[in-house]
Amino acid sequence: MNTLQHFLGIKGLQKELLLKILNTANSFITDDGKAFKSVPLFKDRTIVNLFFEPSTRTRSSFEVAANHLGAHVLNFDTDTSSIKKDESLVDTFKNLEAMHLNLFVIRHSIAGTAELLAQHASPHVSIINAGDGCNEHPTQAMLDVLTIMQHKASFSKLRIAIVGDILHSRVARSQIYALTTLNVAELRIIAPRKLLPTDIDLERLGVKIYHNLSSGLVDVDVIIVLRMQEERNSDNSLPSKAEFYSEYGITNDRLKIAKPDVIVMHPGPMNRGVEIDSEVADGPHSVILKQTTNGVAIRMAIMSLLGNKGE
């Protein structure tokens, strides 16, 4: 546990560490589940939200988590246009670090940016990856597995399907690493051929690939619906919205193929009527808002585990 200086990605993390994060997150939720405990672990400290991509929910979730830990939040929103080169991005980071700031949450459109800053970070400084290009979004994956853990028995008995645009999804990559590390019984990916990633050895990880939604949903306990990320569609790899909905959209009818107590998840923001029908999103199987709630607890947990070293 004493190696957790940064939280850059799920890939390569040990199962024990993931479980420790999950249990810590649960401990920050009050018994009735209606609030987060305020734990002043970061009293008088300033946490930096360094967001180089527009974000509202994730940034807010980190800010709320930081507030519950007693910290100030320095919001440093900017677009990549003002910081054009890796070199000056590092300069920006080193400058903030020189202000004796030692916990940075970073989001950037380029894969590997969090890792890059971690390489340049001083020994007492921690970096949390809040999404880097199409690479990883590890806090999202952790809140997803926390939500699954709260609703289902043991990971080792679960069939889980991730549906949609895997290719452009950093969320999916982090989920795949987390769920295989937690030894789920069966992890399925349901996607059109051209929306599969080429940078992960799915076979070696034991992930099953389906191109047909109806086949892929048979008997699953959990459906994770991904967002159609049109903003990353520079290669025009995405199908039309109507086409995607007709082949891969999650509807109440298609839910019947899965287990009767299936839960449906989505990282948000949802494209209703594209990858998910409103009846499902707002229906009894949906745990989508629960995911958002868990996001705050997970971020409190990760910050607190890093923070012990950060001080």
Place this chain on the structure above:
Amino acid sequence: MNTLQHFLGIKGLQKELLLKILNTANSFITDDGKAFKSVPLFKDRTIVNLFFEPSTRTRSSFEVAANHLGAHVLNFDTDTSSIKKDESLVDTFKNLEAMHLNLFVIRHSIAGTAELLAQHASPHVSIINAGDGCNEHPTQAMLDVLTIMQHKASFSKLRIAIVGDILHSRVARSQIYALTTLNVAELRIIAPRKLLPTDIDLERLGVKIYHNLSSGLVDVDVIIVLRMQEERNSDNSLPSKAEFYSEYGITNDRLKIAKPDVIVMHPGPMNRGVEIDSEVADGPHSVILKQTTNGVAIRMAIMSLLGNKGE
């Protein structure tokens, strides 16, 4: 009093509630009037400023008020372009609510947005309307009546004139509801015919309409000058600035028509030389900066009255 879950508009509120808000606001101002008391009613809580229209003063006023109550403020500024449909606006709101945030201040260019979110809010969540389209801006009206109350004897003896662009003014609508509920002796509206609203039954409310400024100002105790809102002039209903100034601009000369101790108010930001002359704005009858001061106290009061239920 125990029905104050939200604060969406003045319309329909009881006189007793308005007086309770006014008295609470006064109690948050120090005896010498030079500061606000710091009352940690919201210690460790996070209040959300959800602003879908550019705003500086109102947002700042709520943030200062929240700070005096011990709260963190999550600023969630965005333009409507990124949240195009009501549906996804509700999704955004429900997501923030899922982070166990329970007090939202909302401004939006579309009338009814605060009401819409209130309909979707969970029982323990409160919404304050900080301006919705041309509908209402109730905290502004409350700070205005607080300012009047501090300078004049009894509402029931006052003649008050609201001057200018009533049609586009959510401020005017809230003022009309507040001042008629508080039973002012006489409420006058002074405006060109085409800048009168069509959605309020002014006659039933007992409001007198004047098209001539000189007639309307006779013997008034209070003049409320409205801002020419060129940004809402999509229907080209506004006269030219010079034309408006010549017919309706408040000058020192025209002040002489009113009572000798008349006070002049303006919700800001002012168009000096259009609806108000600088001599008046900065002159001895102006209580315009006093309004701004009272804005913080009123917002503290409203938050604190909602907050008792919010926890």
Place this chain on the structure above:
Amino acid sequence: MNTLQHFLGIKGLQKELLLKILNTANSFITDDGKAFKSVPLFKDRTIVNLFFEPSTRTRSSFEVAANHLGAHVLNFDTDTSSIKKDESLVDTFKNLEAMHLNLFVIRHSIAGTAELLAQHASPHVSIINAGDGCNEHPTQAMLDVLTIMQHKASFSKLRIAIVGDILHSRVARSQIYALTTLNVAELRIIAPRKLLPTDIDLERLGVKIYHNLSSGLVDVDVIIVLRMQEERNSDNSLPSKAEFYSEYGITNDRLKIAKPDVIVMHPGPMNRGVEIDSEVADGPHSVILKQTTNGVAIRMAIMSLLGNKGE
């Protein structure tokens, strides 16, 4: 000392006051130099960052400093387009002042803006200039002299060279006033003829002017490299980047002309490969990140010295 209501510029300040600020700043740094002390001098107060020019580092530095003093920070970022006239800028300021806010940090692209607001400020309100056009950036100059003081013996024995675009540099103006007031042995300016300022009587201040870098660097203890400010190049007075680098860029080779223990400073953000080589910026003579660290301490010091009067 009791005259420090505002901090608008270095010009005209007494040596004793500069030394008091420097010593106060040092007192806010922990003995090991790795953190700032948290001193709740501004507990429950709200400090306003009123930035009319895009800024990240300076705004962040003030925010971090304010947090260490226990204050909330109200960030009021805007571009000049929304506040077009001095008159309405003053209105904006007077409105914020009316919210009983009494410490303002202001940056504006027009020289004299901080002074303008100070003229309009109420007696209990303080203004800190965080950069006004090409006029002054006094907190930057103070952090620079603090950095020099920490690395060198006595100001009266130092030869210091400021290199680059003096014409457009508010930093350089403030440095010149600070360093001459502190009676450095020799202050040199090294710049092409067309990048010299015309509004300072350098001769009367005893500043020596060099147009040749190699001559100017002989035996200096401190080199202050300025940023090429292409954003202020409306008069096309700047040379090309390559041209500037070849004649005035600070390289390891050129450092050898200076004293062996020379320190190199830069206010940031750096244009690496233009006014400074990366080998120098990241090399053993560089104290550039130390400057950033000192920026927080200096801003804490200045706020705290103003703050004693501000309450």
